[in-house]
Amino acid sequence: MTSLSTKLAELDKAGKPVQVGIIGAGKFGSMYISQSFRTAGIRLAGIADLSADRALASLKRTGYPEDKYDATAKLSISEGIKAGKTAITTDSAALIATPEIDVILEVTGNPSAGIRHALLCCEHKKHIVMINVEADVLAGPLLARKAKEAGIIYSMAYGDQPALIAELVDWARTAGFEVVCAGKGTKHLPEYHYSTPDTVWNYYGFTKEQLDSGDFNPQMFNSFLDGTKSALEMAAVSNGCDLSPPTNGLNFPPVGIWDLPERLKPISEGGQNEKNGTVEVVSCMETDGRWVFNHLRWGVYVVIKAPGEYQKECFKQYGLQTDASGWYAAQYKPYHLIGLELGVSVASIMVRGEPTGQTKTWSGDVVATAKRDLEIGEKLDGEGGFTVYGRLMPAADSMAISGLPIGLAHGWVLKRAVKKDQRLSWDDIEYTESAQAVAVRKEMETIFKAEFKAQKVNGVNGHA
Numbered sequence: 001m002t003s004l005s006t007k008l009a010e011l012d013k014a015g016k017p018v019q020v021g022i023i024g025a026g027k028f029g030s031m032y033i034s035q036s037f038r039t040a041g042i043r044l045a046g047i048a049d050l051s052a053d054r055a056l057a058s059l060k061r062t063g064y065p066e067d068k069y070d071a072t073a074k075l076s077i078s079e080g081i082k083a084g085k086t087a088i089t090t091d092s093a094a095l096i097a098t099p100e101i102d103v104i105l106e107v108t109g110n111p112s113a114g115i116r117h118a119l120l121c122c123e124h125k126k127h128i129v130m131i132n133v134e135a136d137v138l139a140g141p142l143l144a145r146k147a148k149e150a151g152i153i154y155s156m157a158y159g160d161q162p163a164l165i166a167e168l169v170d171w172a173r174t175a176g177f178e179v180v181c182a183g184k185g186t187k188h189l190p191e192y193h194y195s196t197p198d199t200v201w202n203y204y205g206f207t208k209e210q211l212d213s214g215d216f217n218p219q220m221f222n223s224f225l226d227g228t229k230s231a232l233e234m235a236a237v238s239n240g241c242d243l244s245p246p247t248n249g250l251n252f253p254p255v256g257i258w259d260l261p262e263r264l265k266p267i268s269e270g271g272q273n274e275k276n277g278t279v280e281v282v283s284c285m286e287t288d289g290r291w292v293f294n295h296l297r298w299g300v301y302v303v304i305k306a307p308g309e310y311q312k313e314c315f316k317q318y319g320l321q322t323d324a325s326g327w328y329a330a331q332y333k334p335y336h337l338i339g340l341e342l343g344v345s346v347a348s349i350m351v352r353g354e355p356t357g358q359t360k361t362w363s364g365d366v367v368a369t370a371k372r373d374l375e376i377g378e379k380l381d382g383e384g385g386f387t388v389y390g391r392l393m394p395a396a397d398s399m400a401i402s403g404l405p406i407g408l409a410h411g412w413v414l415k416r417a418v419k420k421d422q423r424l425s426w427d428d429i430e431y432t433e434s435a436q437a438v439a440v441r442k443e444m445e446t447i448f449k450a451e452f453k454a455q456k457v458n459g460v461n462g463h464a
């Protein structure tokens with residue numbers, strides 16, 4: 001098989017490098033920027049950020065060569081490409097509309113912005129890597145359809161855990177194994193659901209020097225801690241791999257690498273999962289705060305089942321760590337490098353014409369859930385904030401309760417009181433459908449509600 005790097009080098013030699021535009025110069029964006037000039041055949045043509053100073057600071061902080069970017073931030077993207085320099089703009093729409101751009105990396109983390117940028121990519125025929133999992137879960141099932149209709153590739157981000165999990169799932173299915181469970185590790189205790197931006201650093205343990213670096217946004221990092229990001233990522237995996245979310249949300253069981261096959265097999269086989277073909281996040285901490293032995297905090301995994309006695313014996317012969325029965329085994333990747341690996345997505349799209357993971361169905365949704373008792377008139381503040389966290393649930397169940405997606409639980413005022421741990425619905429808030437993100441989400445709900453109904457009528461228990 002020809003390697004991606006070899007094909008990229010051929011493009012470079014031919015003078016036809018892939019031209020990349022990135023939207024968002026935060027932590028993830030900065031990680032990609034730090035690697036972007038190191039791969040032959042890929043050029044970072046432009047960076048769009050609401051603050052040109054932030055984009056420039058990212059370039060300087062990550063060691064980007066000074067002769068390879070426009071420090072004046074005055075060149076247009078096209079002018080920068082001609083001059084061989086990365087251009088900086090505050091106009092993301094202009095970046096997307098630039099004719100020479102091949103691939104857009106959406107790294108804003110803002111779901112509304114992500115939807116807007118995806119639709120612009122459809123309009124201007126630009127491939128898009130949706131690093132913005134918030135937008136992907138909010139409207140990805142519909143955006144992926146629109147991208148296909150537009151003839152562009154809509155992809156997950158390699159280096160982010162959903163794409164790496166999707167890769168493991170694809171490996172398992174290609175090799176002929178049943179996927180029992182797939183997911184990732186994280187640091188989680190039950191009380192973390194109620195963490196706020198004021199308490200987040202108490203749980204993380206970052207040094208003052210790290211926090212002063214400019215890479216650490218307390219609300220964003222709190223969304224990692226309170227379970228919202230895990231819920232979003234597992235919804236993305238459910239939708240990209242046609243796997244089922246746990247009916248009552250993620251359980252975050254404390255499980256080490258060696259115990260994955262034993263603990264994450266179905267209850268009917270002595271495990272903890274309700275059935276085969278699910279997603280789950282394992283915690284690196286026991287409920288009493290002790291670290292799990294051989295934990296998978298930074299990694300991803302897939303649990304598979306031997307299809308017969310012969311394969312079961314092969315598991316044993318080749319040293320796989322299995323459950324007590326020998327039927328269930330796990331494969332895992334202990335680490336992920338986030339934006340440092342993102343170039344793989346760019347290369348896969350442009351060299352192979354393939355995404356590194358892609359939303360296919362609407363299986364999982366993430367619904368805003370109250371962190372505390374909320375009163376009439378309070379304003380919601382979204383992922384990682386003081387009012388709500390995101391809870392994973394089957395998409396059909398979310399539709400049944402008119403669940404308010406976590407990606408839109410920001411800025412709206414409550415018109416009804418909500419109890420702690422209660423899942424919010426559209427009926428709990430004052431909102432307007434004139435906002436683009438709301439309109440797109442409502443369009444998706446209408447389409448899939450009809451599909452869910454048709455499946456139920458036809459006796460189908462799968463996904464849309």
